[in-house]
Amino acid sequence: MIVHDVSSTDAPHIRIKPVEGWSGFGLKDLWDYRELLYFLTWRDVKVRYKQTAIGAAWAVVQPFMTMVVFTMIFGYLAGMSSEGQPYPLFSFAALMPWTYFSKSLSQSVTSVVGNAHLITKVYFPRLLLPISAVASGLIDFAISFVFFLGMMAWYGTMPTWRMLLAPVFLLLTILTALAVSFWLSAINVRYRDVGQAIPFLIHLWLYASPVAYSLRELPEKWQLLLAFNPMTGVIEGFRWALLGNTAPDVRSMSVSAAVVLALLFSGVVFFRRIEATFADVV
Amino acid sequence: MSGIAIRVKNISKKYEIAAGKRRHDTLRDHVSDAIRSFVRSNGRSPRPRANEFWSLKDVSFEVKRGEIVGVIGRNGAGKSTLLKILSRITAPTMGEAGIYGRVASLLEVGTGFHGELTGRENIYLNGAILGMRKAEIDRKFDEIVAFSEVEKFIDTPVKRYSTGMHVRLAFAVAAHLEPEILLVDEVLAVGDAAFQKKCLNKMEEVGHEGRTVLFVSHNMASITRLCPRVILLDGGRILKDGPAHDAVAAYSEHWLDIGAVHEWNDPATAPGGAVARLRAVRVRTENSLMSDGVDIRQPVAIELEYEVLQSGYVLLPYLNLHNQEGAFVLEALDVDSEWRGRSRPQGVYASTAWIPGNLLADGVHFVSVGLSTMSPDIMQFHVYDAAAFHVIDSMDGDSARGDWTGALGGAVVRPLLKWTTVQREAPDGRSGRSLTRA
Numbered sequence: 001m002i003v004h005d006v007s008s009t010d011a012p013h014i015r016i017k018p019v020e021g022w023s024g025f026g027l028k029d030l031w032d033y034r035e036l037l038y039f040l041t042w043r044d045v046k047v048r049y050k051q052t053a054i055g056a057a058w059a060v061v062q063p064f065m066t067m068v069v070f071t072m073i074f075g076y077l078a079g080m081s082s083e084g085q086p087y088p089l090f091s092f093a094a095l096m097p098w099t100y101f102s103k104s105l106s107q108s109v110t111s112v113v114g115n116a117h118l119i120t121k122v123y124f125p126r127l128l129l130p131i132s133a134v135a136s137g138l139i140d141f142a143i144s145f146v147f148f149l150g151m152m153a154w155y156g157t158m159p160t161w162r163m164l165l166a167p168v169f170l171l172l173t174i175l176t177a178l179a180v181s182f183w184l185s186a187i188n189v190r191y192r193d194v195g196q197a198i199p200f201l202i203h204l205w206l207y208a209s210p211v212a213y214s215l216r217e218l219p220e221k222w223q224l225l226l227a228f229n230p231m232t233g234v235i236e237g238f239r240w241a242l243l244g245n246t247a248p249d250v251r252s253m254s255v256s257a258a259v260v261l262a263l264l265f266s267g268v269v270f271f272r273r274i275e276a277t278f279a280d281v282v
Numbered sequence: 283m284s285g286i287a288i289r290v291k292n293i294s295k296k297y298e299i300a301a302g303k304r305r306h307d308t309l310r311d312h313v314s315d316a317i318r319s320f321v322r323s324n325g326r327s328p329r330p331r332a333n334e335f336w337s338l339k340d341v342s343f344e345v346k347r348g349e350i351v352g353v354i355g356r357n358g359a360g361k362s363t364l365l366k367i368l369s370r371i372t373a374p375t376m377g378e379a380g381i382y383g384r385v386a387s388l389l390e391v392g393t394g395f396h397g398e399l400t401g402r403e404n405i406y407l408n409g410a411i412l413g414m415r416k417a418e419i420d421r422k423f424d425e426i427v428a429f430s431e432v433e434k435f436i437d438t439p440v441k442r443y444s445t446g447m448h449v450r451l452a453f454a455v456a457a458h459l460e461p462e463i464l465l466v467d468e469v470l471a472v473g474d475a476a477f478q479k480k481c482l483n484k485m486e487e488v489g490h491e492g493r494t495v496l497f498v499s500h501n502m503a504s505i506t507r508l509c510p511r512v513i514l515l516d517g518g519r520i521l522k523d524g525p526a527h528d529a530v531a532a533y534s535e536h537w538l539d540i541g542a543v544h545e546w547n548d549p550a551t552a553p554g555g556a557v558a559r560l561r562a563v564r565v566r567t568e569n570s571l572m573s574d575g576v577d578i579r580q581p582v583a584i585e586l587e588y589e590v591l592q593s594g595y596v597l598l599p600y601l602n603l604h605n606q607e608g609a610f611v612l613e614a615l616d617v618d619s620e621w622r623g624r625s626r627p628q629g630v631y632a633s634t635a636w637i638p639g640n641l642l643a644d645g646v647h648f649v650s651v652g653l654s655t656m657s658p659d660i661m662q663f664h665v666y667d668a669a670a671f672h673v674i675d676s677m678d679g680d681s682a683r684g685d686w687t688g689a690l691g692g693a694v695v696r697p698l699l700k701w702t703t704v705q706r707e708a709p710d711g712r713s714g715r716s717l718t719r720a
Contacts, residue, residue, distance in 0.1 A: 012289070012380030019373045039410040043396060043403075050398045121389045122411055123370035276373040279366065280297065 019276040025268055029125045037128050037135070044107070044136035059140035060147045063095040070095075074212045081214050083245045086155050092148055093242045094211040094235040097173045100141040101231060102202045108133035108181035109198050112189050116282040126275040127268070130181040134174060141170070148242070162241045169237035175260050176230040182267030186274055189282050210235050216246065227252030230260045286382055287463050287494035288345040288368065293377035294518075295338040295363050337363040339518040340377070345494055347383075347462075352509030352526065353498040354533055356648065357604055358666035360518040361498045365389065365467050368496065383462035383494070386413050390467070392452030397441030401432055401451055404440055408455045422458045429480075430454035457484045463494040506530055540648070540670040542566070553663035554588070557595050561630065562587040563651050563668040575672045578644055578681050578696070582671065585634040586651050588663075594625050596656040599633040604667075606646040609694050612637075640682060640698035643690075644675035 030037075049055040067088055074080045075087030082090035111133040112119065112126065119126065152159065188194040206212075209231040215223055226232045227249075233256025236248035338360045345351050355361050366372045368379060369387035394411040395404050405426055409419040419426075427433055430451040432443070440448060499505050505512060505526065512529035514522040522529045542565040546552035553560045564585040567576055576582050586599050603611040616622075616633045649671070652664035677687050682698045690696070 012382050014370065014381040014385065016367060016370060016374065016379040016381070018375055018377075035416050036410045036413075038416075039407050043399065043407055046403065047396060047398050118394050118411065120366075120371060121393045122387065124411070124413075279372045 019273075022269070023272060026125055026127070026272060030127060030131075033124050033128060036124055037132055040128060040132035041135045044132060045139050048136070056139075056143055059143040063092060063099045063144055064147070066099075067092045067095055070212050080212070081217055083214050083216065083239075085157075085243050085245065089151060089155055089157060089243060090214075090239070090245075091212060092151060093239050094209075096141065096144050096148060097169070097234050097238050098206065098209065098211050098231065099144065100137050101173055101177050101234070102206070103140065104134040104137045104177040105180060105184070105202060106198055107137065108177070109184045109188050110195055111181070112185045112278060113192070113195070113282060119282055120279050126278060127182070127271060130185045130271075131178065133185075134177045134181055137177075138174075152242075157243065159242070160244055162244060166238065166241040169234055169241060172230070172237065172257065172260060173234045175264055176234065179230075179260055179263035179267045182271045183263070186267075186271045189274075189278050205229070205231065223249070224252060224255070227255040228259055230256045230263075232256055285347050286344055286380075287347045287349070288379070288381055288496065290341060290343050290364075290368070290379045291377055293338055293341045293364070293367060293374045293379055294336060295360075295367060295372070296375040297335045297337055336518050338367070338374070341515075341518070341520055342377075343513060343520065343523060345496060347494055348492045349511060350495040350497065350509050352505040352512040352529075353496065353515060354505060354512060354529065355515035355521075356667050357608065357650070359515040361515055362389075362467065363518075364515070365465055365496070365498050368465055381463060385463040385465065386459045386461035387465035388412070388456050388459075388467065389465075391449060391456050395440060395448070395452060398439055400439055401427075401430075401436040401443070404451065405455055408452065409458075412456065412459055413461075414459065418460075426454045426458050429457060429484075453481055457481065461493070463496075465496045467498045540667055542669055542671050544665075544669050553665050554591075555660065555662035557590065557592045557655050557660070558597060558653055558662040559589045559591060560586070560651070560653070560663045560665060560668075561589055563649060563665070565649065565669050565671045575674050577639075578642070578673050578675050579639045579678075581639045582637045582642075582673075583634050584637065584649055584651075584669075585632050586653070587630065587632045588653060589630050590626050590628050593627045596623055596625050597621070597653055597662075598656055599653045600651070601635055602650040602652075603637075603642075604648045604650065605643065605694060606648075611642065611647065611694050641695055642673045643693060643696040644673045646670055646672050 049058060052058065054061070070091045071087050075082065075091075080087075108130040111129040115129050118124075149159075184194050184198065208226070208229050210226070215226065215232065215236060218226065233248065233253050236245075237253070239245040240247050337358075341360070341364065353361050353364065363372070365387070366389070367374050368381065369385075369389065371389070392404075392408060394408055396407065399407065405423065406416070406419055409426075410416070427436055430447075430453075432447050432451050435443065435447065440451065443451070495508075497505065497509055509526055511524065512522075512526045513520055514529040514533050522532045543562070544564075545562040546560060549559060562585070564583075564587070565576075566583050566585065567580050568583075584601055586601070588599070590597070598615055600613065600615040602613045605611050614635055616635070618633070621631075647670065648667040649669045650664065650666045651668050652661065654661045675681065675683065677683065679685050682696045683690060
């Protein structure tokens with residue numbers, strides 16, 4: 001059982017009150033329920049590829065096919081610069097975090113609504129739902145990363161010490177996915193429009209991120225504007241860490257990071273403010 | 283540590299029922315509402331906004347450590363809301379409550395069960411959802427499997443389970459929770475009789491271990507057996523809080539207050555939406571007399587009288603029946619071909635449903651009525667327990683009980699069936715007539 005520690009014996013372990021104002025981040029509650037986070041994530045992973053013919057290979061198929069298409073259209077036909085890298089490597093290095101991000105988003109936006117049967121029947125910190133949706137995609141990411149290492153070997157590209165910094169950029173991806181997920185999954189409880197808009201939003205977001213093209217192809221002022229899209233920092237970071245492309249600009253990197261933190265913070269605040277009404281509205 | 287396990291102080295909960303009940307809003311609704319109210323700001327009244335509905339009103343009580351308290355009340359009395367507030371699923375609108383100890387709530391069995399996962403996997407998932415630690419589940423795993431009686435299928439996905447197996451596995455997990463305070467809703471109303479008994483025994487065990495239990499149920503038999511103290515809720519307030527037999531007696535008598543006829547003479551308070559408004563619900567028998575008591579053999583008419591305020595909608599009037607144990611007896615929609623699929627002009631209508639004689643069991647029946655428009659599907663009204671009537675068993679030998687005058691098992695309905703009995707074999711070994719004839 002989850003033990004709610006009490007310092008004073010007279011204070012209730014759980015105090016139930018009307019929702020008024022700010023009730024904190026609930027980090028302790030999240031920590032108490034960490035095992036449930038594990039089980040929810042594990043459930044999502046287990047169920048995802050049940051009754052599919054190729055199972056976890058799907059984790060690679062999607063970014064791989066996108067890479068093939070991008071290579072044909074942008075690499076060969078449009079002849080876009082890939083900063084001296086083979087275009088497949090150049091695009092796959094970006095497609096890994098991008099696929100993880102977009103899958104996390106589409107999973108987590110419906111995570112609260114999709115678990116209505118839990119929300120109306122049992123208490124747990126509601127933040128676990130979008131968090132577990134984002135966490136469950138990490139397995140797919142790991143699989144496609146292994147595939148990418150194979151691609152690097154195929155093209156004879158040597159990894160450098162910078163690859164050790166890839167986790168930093170992965171963390172930035174996770175935080176971005178979480179931040180957007182908190183906002184959208186909460187809004188989706190009330191306005192199902194979000195669920196309708198999300199495929200479209202992801203589609204637009206893809207083109208606003210330097211996945212198919214190089215950031216340096218753009219005029220200077222556009223580059224800075226694009227930095228407000230946190231996925232720009234993520235993708236630039238990944239390319240630099242994995243392929244040794246031009247180091248990301250410190251200024252745009254900090255803009256990306258600042259945007260993520262602001263989104264994340266406000267997302268948690270927003271989610272926590274309206275989570276008490278989820279069971280009544282969903 | 284103080285002797286209190288649950289303290290509830292002046293808890294109230296308000297729900298807002300939109301005039302046209304929607305499952306969820308869309309941005310468009312809000313935008314169009316805003317535009318509409320802006321456009322109409324000069325003179326015309328805006329679209330009627332949400333109705334308030336107090337599901338709980340100023341409820342206070344305390345439960346001592348080790349006490350087992352039952353909560354009863356009719357549908358919509360606020361039982362489930364109370365449980366949801368104490369379980370932290372929804373927040374109260376006013377008041378506060380304190381829970382003193384480790385708490386687990388069971389609002390249903392098998393919360394979070396996933397059909398694609400095996401029995402083993404679901405035990406872990408469901409256990410974690412109910413608040414168990416992994417180490418705790420590991421420790422109790424064999425015991426849970428044994429209790430569930432599904433050992434052989436533990437590595438089969440639960441979607442291949444029968445309903446009975448599903449329920450047994452789910453209850454087995456729940457039965458192995460070890461909270462200090464347990465909040466339970468109606469979960470025993472599932473499974474076969476033998477397993478229900480096993481669960482009741484397990485619950486009693488729980489009580490004897492000094493655990494505090496708050497038990498919401500419609501099942502009077504299990505309530506009186508398990509709970510020395512019972513709280514009776516009605517219309518969101520506590521009507522009675524005391525020894526079990528007092529509260530149960532008060533509950534059974536309480537239906538008399540409802541009566542067979544319910545009329546709303548004031549349009550302002552009558553339930554309804556923009557398209558239709560309820561005027562009356564009447565229960566009567568063939569000879570047209572309003573009646574509380576109906577012979578079990580006689581047909582019963584339930585009449586909904588309502589006013590259609592806006593023309594152009596196809597309407598779906600319906601009724602539900604619950605018995606005094608709270609069991610859902612039947613639901614029926616108006617199938618009269620006269621107005622089926624036809625949009626209705628304004629006016630006052632009466633839709634009458636005839637429940638055949640020799641169908642319902644004896645005892646009190648509560649009638650809930652409602653009406654919704656067909657497309658879009660917008661609920662105009664739904665009134666719980668709008669009327670009640672008492673089906674009286676005549677024991678004259680021509681009802682389904684035949685010549686038996688003793689107690690019956692308590693089935694929800696008691697239809698008179700066509701029976702045929704023939705002698706197939708005589709004691710001297712010759713085949714009975716019906717076989718030799720063939």
